Amino acid sequence: MVLKKAKVKAESGGLLLFEKVEDAVRAEEILSEADYTVRLVAPPPTFRMGCDLAIEINLVEQIGIGRLFREKGVNYLKVVPLKGAGRLLDVVKVTEFKDATMVKAGNMKVTFDKNKGTILNVSGGGCPDIPYLSASLIGKKLSDAPRPKDIGFTLCAMMMDRAVVECLELWRKRLTS
């Protein structure tokens, strides 16, 4: 089999890196079958780890791709953005209202009722799963709500998940204080 190893295009946004060539090839097949727009490429030297094959992806879609790989048992090393520091934002900001707490993680904000632990509102974001996730979470107890990382597909969903995790943490602390 001859593998076409194209040059990386910055517009794809991200690369999936693999330990073994066969993992990369299988991953590409699975992603193509699932209608993801991807390409096998030769990773630039600065990103190379494991084998010399990588897959270009739309960086925004990494959460859905990661879930698909877990379901299908595909091994991969990591996802790297083609520009920037390569680290997802991991800090949050907290705003207190009289009876509610709002947690901001990146471009997402999740607000919960301090007394009931219910998700009151979700704001921010711009990817297409956000309105769907908001409708799925609002009105639910933090402890019962689905995790955005389990049902979302995009980086906005990942940021929403970080906010939900922080809300849960704050709510549990409140219950035990």
Add this chain to the structure above:
Amino acid sequence: MEEKVNKLMLVCGTVPVKDLPLISGRAVFEGEFLSVNGFKVPCAQGTAAMIGGALSVADCLKLEPPQALVVGDTGRGQGSYLLYEFLIQRVSTLSPDVLVLHYCLPDMTLMRKLCESVRSCAKRPLMIADAASMYAAKAAGLATEFDIFTPDLCEMAFLADPDASHPAYINKHLFEADIAKVPELVAAAYQLKSAARLLLVKGAVDYIAEDGKVVDIVSEPNIPELEAIGGTGDVITGIVSALAYAGLELREAAKTSALVNRMAGKLARPSPATRVWQVISQLPAALEQRRVTC
């Protein structure tokens, strides 16, 4: 203001309705829903709230209603790709006067193709982007093709970050910048050519910027609860789009939209649990108070 007859304002984006095909038509309010060609969409966070804001202003000002172009997408992007492809192929035929791009899966390659198609329009539309359409435009280096961006504080930091292709990857120090740092972020974004002609930065204080500088600030009435309500920022995008469509100068449209949204928020007597349609329903009264007329 100029007289506006038979003009087209095209408001586009994804909505969280599974399997909703790509539909186009005039949106009308049906209680807490928008109806487009008989399809009902919750008037909630996202494209629907933006359309709700634009529709409400257009109704009040007796403008030709905006044409909605929406498609179902719950995150996998199929709807987004249909939307991009439709616009790439049809935008020059449709020849909108105002083109508003909103929620979708950000795709730099398709955004580049769309901007190429827009350049082939006989008359360049006024280009407005928010949400992931703004992310794609910035990440693809196409921000200067747009007339208005409406970022919030985090998104403003994203525009000012030379490397980030999505707000989830912005530099931590930029994320930690408070609202008072907006003028610096604005200057950086313009320097990088990552800003539209006008920026309306939504937040506790709304900043309006042109040519790298803040030219106006709106801070009253101050309703902190609005930040928690999903869709309030989308509504501002809809309002400023409709006011620009009505012929207001962009700067005036931005200032008025920030004021009107705050007033509507105040009239809704919001809590952090308020729904955005409750704010939208106060827009006519807010416009009346502000005496916005055509």
